[in-house]
Amino acid sequence: MRNYIVTTQELARHVQRRSESFSFFSFVLVLTQRFLNLRDDTMQTLRANADGYDGFHGLLPEMRSVTKNLLRPGPDLDELLGAQMDAFTYTLRKAAAGGAHSGKLLAWLGQTFFLANARSFYGPENPFASEPELLDAFIDWEGGLLELVVSPAPWLTARKACAGREKLVAAMQRFFDSGRHQQASRLVQERTETSKKFGLSNAEIARSELMLLFAVTANAMPVAFWMLCHAFTDPNLLAALRKQIADRAVSADGNTRYISAAALKRACPLLVSTYRETLRVSANLASVRFVREDIWVADQYLLKKGAIVQVAGGQVHHEKEIWGADADVFRADRFMEEAAAAARAEGEHDQQQEDSGTEPRDGEKKTERAVPRPKNVPAASFRAFGGGMVICPGRHFAVMELIGFVATVLLAFDISETDGSALLLPEKNNCKLPLGSMKPVKDPRVTIQPRQGMEYLKWDLIL
Numbered sequence: 001m002r003n004y005i006v007t008t009q010e011l012a013r014h015v016q017r018r019s020e021s022f023s024f025f026s027f028v029l030v031l032t033q034r035f036l037n038l039r040d041d042t043m044q045t046l047r048a049n050a051d052g053y054d055g056f057h058g059l060l061p062e063m064r065s066v067t068k069n070l071l072r073p074g075p076d077l078d079e080l081l082g083a084q085m086d087a088f089t090y091t092l093r094k095a096a097a098g099g100a101h102s103g104k105l106l107a108w109l110g111q112t113f114f115l116a117n118a119r120s121f122y123g124p125e126n127p128f129a130s131e132p133e134l135l136d137a138f139i140d141w142e143g144g145l146l147e148l149v150v151s152p153a154p155w156l157t158a159r160k161a162c163a164g165r166e167k168l169v170a171a172m173q174r175f176f177d178s179g180r181h182q183q184a185s186r187l188v189q190e191r192t193e194t195s196k197k198f199g200l201s202n203a204e205i206a207r208s209e210l211m212l213l214f215a216v217t218a219n220a221m222p223v224a225f226w227m228l229c230h231a232f233t234d235p236n237l238l239a240a241l242r243k244q245i246a247d248r249a250v251s252a253d254g255n256t257r258y259i260s261a262a263a264l265k266r267a268c269p270l271l272v273s274t275y276r277e278t279l280r281v282s283a284n285l286a287s288v289r290f291v292r293e294d295i296w297v298a299d300q301y302l303l304k305k306g307a308i309v310q311v312a313g314g315q316v317h318h319e320k321e322i323w324g325a326d327a328d329v330f331r332a333d334r335f336m337e338e339a340a341a342a343a344r345a346e347g348e349h350d351q352q353q354e355d356s357g358t359e360p361r362d363g364e365k366k367t368e369r370a371v372p373r374p375k376n377v378p379a380a381s382f383r384a385f386g387g388g389m390v391i392c393p394g395r396h397f398a399v400m401e402l403i404g405f406v407a408t409v410l411l412a413f414d415i416s417e418t419d420g421s422a423l424l425l426p427e428k429n430n431c432k433l434p435l436g437s438m439k440p441v442k443d444p445r446v447t448i449q450p451r452q453g454m455e456y457l458k459w460d461l462i463l
């Protein structure tokens with residue numbers, strides 16, 4: 001099959017503009033079937049009007065609408081985020097009470113995010129609360145993604161991944177059969193109802209809903225990893241982040257310190273910018289589409305019907321003509337207004353600002369404002385959440401959970417190598433299929449311990 005790879009933002013923009021000529025789901029459903037091993041009749045239901053080009057009918061267009069509506073900013077998202085913040089608070093307090101702890105950083109984050117997401121999305125009686133060993137099954141399944149997708153006989157060559165998946169499916173089916181999903185988030189409940197409306201059995205819902213679990217956890221956890229690694233390997237950045245967060249997003253009541261995720265997003269531009277820069281350098285996802293009809297792109301390239309086109313996010317994120325000569329360098333303040341770096345150097349820390357491109361309030365200087373993209377960088381150049389017709393509906397959830405979690409860890413803990421020396425930046429694994437954010441070549445063993453002199457404090461992450 002012909003395969004076109006788009007490596008520049010200019011062409012990505014052209015492809016994005018002609019979204020209707022490409023199909024996301026014809027491609028993704030092929031992967032989904034291999035990843036989940038869904039039955040043929042389920043696949044047929046999923047394929048019907050998958051991209052929604054024939055109007056609003058079909059399981060996938062309805063599912064997309066439910067998902068998008070419940071994850072957009074508003075009371076449903078706030079409820080989900082509130083539960084996520086509570087789950088993080090519980091885990092981080094337990095970690096703080098345990099004193100110094102050594103272990104693998106990515107594995108610790110994986111467990112923390114996975115159990116918190118399971119609680120917030122699937123409710124207090126989620127399958128993982130009673131069977132935490134299912135996390136190993138998830139790791140086996142997720143770790144075998146590539147083999148499951150490319151192997152002609154995964155049941156032979158990817159046994160561990162298949163066994164992990166089947167354990168998860170069985171646990172999820174017990175969850176749906178027993179009606180425990182009625183205590184889950186509205187998102188999970190409405191998604192389940194939508195699948196039922198289209199005739200899917202509990203067994204097939206259990207299987208297909210694993211995709212949501214994958215989408216929720218697969219990217220957030222490595223992004224948290226890289227944010228922490230960048231902060232703890234750069235003492236100046238660590239100090240600036242800690243100061244900004246403590247000054248602008250923390251309130252005290254006795255020994256309890258409340259960290260407000262909303263205040264972090266509104267008033268801590270360096271943290272928001274660090275988050276976006278981390279996505280730029282580590283979320284090198286490829287947007288993969290089938291070409292639905294012969295189409296000229298930028299009046300230059302003829303893409304033939306039936307071929308695959310991939311927008312290589314990693315390449316576009318490192319284009320020097322767009323991002324500047326330092327495109328390959330991690331620069332925490334890249335997503336702040338231009339004057340920000342100079343302002344910080346002069347010790348100016350007192351401006352309030354909004355992120356997401358909203359204007360500063362009256363009288364506030366424009367410096368120190370987080371922006372969706374640096375000046376003169378076109379929208380199609382930032383591809384961490386996809387682009388065109390398929391944009392991650394979880395991005396509003398992701399930013400809040402990630403800045404909230406990372407800020408709490410930065411204030412409450414120190415992270416070092418196990419011999420006490422400063423953390424070294426792990427090497428990124430560039431060789432993996434770009435279906436999720438990059439992971440390190442080797443998961444580093446680190447020591448995590450409550451910050452000296454602050455052991456008595458109780459941290460509470462709130463929305």
Ligand code: HEM
Binds near residue numbers: 071288392394
């Ligand atoms: C930093 C973390 C995340 C990143 C980098 C990310 C990235 C992406 C990307 C790039 C896509 C589109 C794939 C494509 O264009 O080919 C996508 C889709 C999706 N993401 Fe995320 N995501 C993140 C977190 C989340 C979270 C937390 C959720 C749920 C709360 C979520 C739910 C989804 C769903 C349901 C889809 C499928 C969209 C559809 O079917 O139209 N993601 N994500």
